[in-house]
Amino acid sequence: MKVLKKALLNLFKKPITSQYPKIPSKTPKGFRGKHKIYFEKCTGCGLCGMLCPSNAIKLGKKIKKIKVKKLEHRVIIHPILSIDLSKCIFCGLCQDVCPVNAIKLTRKFDLADYHKTLIQK
Amino acid sequence: MSSRIVSWARKRSPWLYHLCTGTCNGCDIELLAAITPKFDVERLGCQLVGSPRHADVLCITGAVTKKAKERFVRIYNQAPEPKVVVAIGACALSGGVFAGSKQVDPGADKHVKVDVYVPGCPPRPQAIIDGIYKALEKLK
Numbered sequence: 001m002k003v004l005k006k007a008l009l010n011l012f013k014k015p016i017t018s019q020y021p022k023i024p025s026k027t028p029k030g031f032r033g034k035h036k037i038y039f040e041k042c043t044g045c046g047l048c049g050m051l052c053p054s055n056a057i058k059l060g061k062k063i064k065k066i067k068v069k070k071l072e073h074r075v076i077i078h079p080i081l082s083i084d085l086s087k088c089i090f091c092g093l094c095q096d097v098c099p100v101n102a103i104k105l106t107r108k109f110d111l112a113d114y115h116k117t118l119i120q121k
Numbered sequence: 122m123s124s125r126i127v128s129w130a131r132k133r134s135p136w137l138y139h140l141c142t143g144t145c146n147g148c149d150i151e152l153l154a155a156i157t158p159k160f161d162v163e164r165l166g167c168q169l170v171g172s173p174r175h176a177d178v179l180c181i182t183g184a185v186t187k188k189a190k191e192r193f194v195r196i197y198n199q200a201p202e203p204k205v206v207v208a209i210g211a212c213a214l215s216g217g218v219f220a221g222s223k224q225v226d227p228g229a230d231k232h233v234k235v236d237v238y239v240p241g242c243p244p245r246p247q248a249i250i251d252g253i254y255k256a257l258e259k260l261k
Contacts, residue, residue, distance in 0.1 A: 016159055086238060110247070111239070112238065114236065
């Protein structure tokens with residue numbers, strides 16, 4: 001009798017199937033999706049490229065001149081150039097380690113494409 | 122006229138073949154979750170088949186290991202034309218964390234022609250459905 005009651009109740013319920021390609025799906029809070037890079041914020045410390053487990057982050061090499069007490073110093077900096085999405089494993093370590101919050105992982109997940117995607121300026 | 126009907130019908134009833142070329146089983150679980158009633162890729166008319174000779178869409182997961190490489194190319198050649206290949210996960214795209222190991226020859230597109238790339242480690246079931254949906258537009 002219990003089973004029959006449950007079966008009858010289920011007749012009037014909505015199906016649990018998500019109608020994904022028609023209706024966009026929601027991602028949970030804290031989901032790690034496509035990166036957003038703020039290139040103008042990057043100071044070139046190179047921490048993200050050093051820490052990346054799958055070497056997806058490509059760093060450049062630049063010489064920056066700094067003046068300290070009339071003396072000119074030359075410092076090598078490594079600004080971020082691009083992130084290869086085909087290598088990235090979306091661990092979020094780059095976001096955690098960045099001291100100036102230049103990399104942020106958004107909640108965008110539908111990244112399927114006809115070619116390998118590269119995020120760059 | 123008849124060829125147009127055939128291509129119309131093929132687009133609405135693609136058959137999937139799931140090919141694992143040495144994964145950690147993460148992407149496999151997500152692909153199987155995409156077939157379950159919660160996400161249900163069968164809404165698009167897809168069906169999972171057991172033989173590559175029946176398949177229209179090949180879903181590849183995993184970094185291609187040296188032992189799987191030969192079989193992978195053989196299975197690709199067994200699938201009848203027209204076919205589309207969907208590479209799922211970071212490993213199938215470029216090796217992911219296994220790139221550089223001497224046991225793997227990473228990148229599915231090095232061995233066969235890949236049509237749709239689905240990045241992620243592993244991608245969500247919705248992302249896989251999105252990839253298959255984009256692959257159907259190439260199937261003619």
